[in-house]
Amino acid sequence: MPATIGALADHGVRPVTHVITLLGVDITFACGEQSTVLRALATVYQAGSIVSGCHGGGCGVCRVRVAQGHYECSAMSRAHVTPADEAEGITLACRTWPRSDLVIEAIGRRRPARSAPPTSKGVTEWES
Amino acid sequence: MAAFRPGHRSNRQAATSAIRSANEQRSYRMGIMRLGHVRLHVLDVDEAARHYEETLGLLRSHRDDDGTTYLRGWDEWDMYSVILMPSDRAGIDHTAFKVRTDADLDDFRKRITAAGVAVTELAPGQLSFCGRAIRFDLPSGHDFYLFADKEQVGKAVGTTNPDPWPDGLKGVGVHWLDHVMLMCEANPETGTNTVADNVSFFSNVLDFGLSEQVLAGPDGDFMAAAWMFRTSTPHDIAFGAGPVSGLHHVSFFLDEWSDVLRAADILAKREVRVDVTPQRHGITRGSTTYFFDPSGNRNETFAGLGYLAQPDMPTITWDGEHLWRGIFFHTGAVIGDFLGVYT
Numbered sequence: 001m002p003a004t005i006g007a008l009a010d011h012g013v014r015p016v017t018h019v020i021t022l023l024g025v026d027i028t029f030a031c032g033e034q035s036t037v038l039r040a041l042a043t044v045y046q047a048g049s050i051v052s053g054c055h056g057g058g059c060g061v062c063r064v065r066v067a068q069g070h071y072e073c074s075a076m077s078r079a080h081v082t083p084a085d086e087a088e089g090i091t092l093a094c095r096t097w098p099r100s101d102l103v104i105e106a107i108g109r110r111r112p113a114r115s116a117p118p119t120s121k122g123v124t125e126w127e128s
Numbered sequence: 129m130a131a132f133r134p135g136h137r138s139n140r141q142a143a144t145s146a147i148r149s150a151n152e153q154r155s156y157r158m159g160i161m162r163l164g165h166v167r168l169h170v171l172d173v174d175e176a177a178r179h180y181e182e183t184l185g186l187l188r189s190h191r192d193d194d195g196t197t198y199l200r201g202w203d204e205w206d207m208y209s210v211i212l213m214p215s216d217r218a219g220i221d222h223t224a225f226k227v228r229t230d231a232d233l234d235d236f237r238k239r240i241t242a243a244g245v246a247v248t249e250l251a252p253g254q255l256s257f258c259g260r261a262i263r264f265d266l267p268s269g270h271d272f273y274l275f276a277d278k279e280q281v282g283k284a285v286g287t288t289n290p291d292p293w294p295d296g297l298k299g300v301g302v303h304w305l306d307h308v309m310l311m312c313e314a315n316p317e318t319g320t321n322t323v324a325d326n327v328s329f330f331s332n333v334l335d336f337g338l339s340e341q342v343l344a345g346p347d348g349d350f351m352a353a354a355w356m357f358r359t360s361t362p363h364d365i366a367f368g369a370g371p372v373s374g375l376h377h378v379s380f381f382l383d384e385w386s387d388v389l390r391a392a393d394i395l396a397k398r399e400v401r402v403d404v405t406p407q408r409h410g411i412t413r414g415s416t417t418y419f420f421d422p423s424g425n426r427n428e429t430f431a432g433l434g435y436l437a438q439p440d441m442p443t444i445t446w447d448g449e450h451l452w453r454g455i456f457f458h459t460g461a462v463i464g465d466f467l468g469v470y471t
Contacts, residue, residue: 051465058171075172077171077423
């Protein structure tokens with residue numbers, strides 16, 4: 001009998017997909033259990049409040065708070081997500097695999113507060 | 129010395145040995161020669177080693193019991209230029225440059241101390257597989273080392289009638305670690321600018337040349353980035369202004385543009401996170417592609433000499449308006465968050 005999606009599902013190996021809701025920008029997108037939240041988001045939406053950075057858990061620009069749902073994480077830089085952060089549901093979207101539908105909120109990297117951007121075009125862009 | 133026999137192999141050996149000996153007797157002082165190595169923090173050292181060995185094609189020289197891995201390019205002769213260090217974060221642990229002689233270390237220790245910077249002396253072996261070394265903090269806060277000796281393993285093609293490149297390279301097959309770009313804490317509002325502080329230190333104390341600079345800000349006097357050299361290429365180290373100090377990228381040398389294109393093909397085939405597809409830099413004139421290692425440290429493959437950099441070459445200046453033309457020459461526009469994303 002030829003393998004079909006149905007047959008695969010019968011054996012419990014059909015890819016499981018969850019719905020991710022990104023608060024603040026009113027967008028929902030699908031994310032499989034084999035994909036990170038950021039990778040799924042990057043295929044549908046580029047200019048969001050979650051910046052697509054290094055995708056390796058190192059730069060911290062995709063820092064999010066999971067308001068609702070279950071997920072698993074892989075190694076992330078402790079410079080950006082501390083154990084205390086992790087206990088509060090803070091994670092990096094590039095290191096987060098959904099295990100249920102998720103509601104997430106972008107909160108930006110953990111870095112010292114920046115001063116108001118200077119008026120010069122060059123410096124403002126440089127500090128982007 | 130053996131008697132001279134016309135056409136005999138030993139003649140060449142004798143001549144080579146005589147030249148080497150004359151150089152040593154002259155106690156030829158050159159100060160800093162080149163970028164020696166970078167030590168990188170990685171979140172998973174096995175995954176990182178796979179990236180640098182299988183995809184970039186660096187060769188493994190050594191692995192410590194804790195997984196710390198020492199790598200080199202096939203065209204390098206010192207034992208390593210990249211150290212991967214298991215860590216709970218990404219980024220750069222330290223940068224080290226190689227000086228010509230042991231006496232250079234004493235000279236630099238005096239000069240750096242005189243500049244008001246604390247210097248620590250390291251016994252041979254404290255810097256892995258190196259002779260004695262000195263360490264100090266850059267004005268930007270980065271950990272920095274100078275050393276004169278490191279164990280050597282030789283180029284993969286050897287030194288006798290060598291082939292132009294070795295067989296069996298993996299992935300991109302980069303030649304050598306070419307340069308490093310550090311992000312340096314700066315805040316125009318408070319007048320803090322460790323890019324400018326580093327440039328002053330590297331010019332006045334470490335004898336680097338300044339090939340190019342970005343002068344931005346309302347009065348065009350805020351040094352937002354700088355490219356500096358000790359070799360004859362446009363940069364061995366670069367500095368960029370950011371809200372906190374860190375690592376912008378480490379770069380590996382390739383011969384030419386077609387090699388950069390092939391590198392990007394290899395990255396895509398392996399689903400490596402590519403940051404910037406192949407293009408031309410205005411600054412340094414290099415051809416480039418940027419990508420991330422599995423911990424998010426930015427890598428670059430960089431091809432071409434750029435131009436001949438010499439200590440008396442007038443410095444090139446880019447203003448704030450043309451900053452992006454300098455970085456990505458064709459579009460003159462920002463790509464992603466190129467300067468905001470770093471480790």
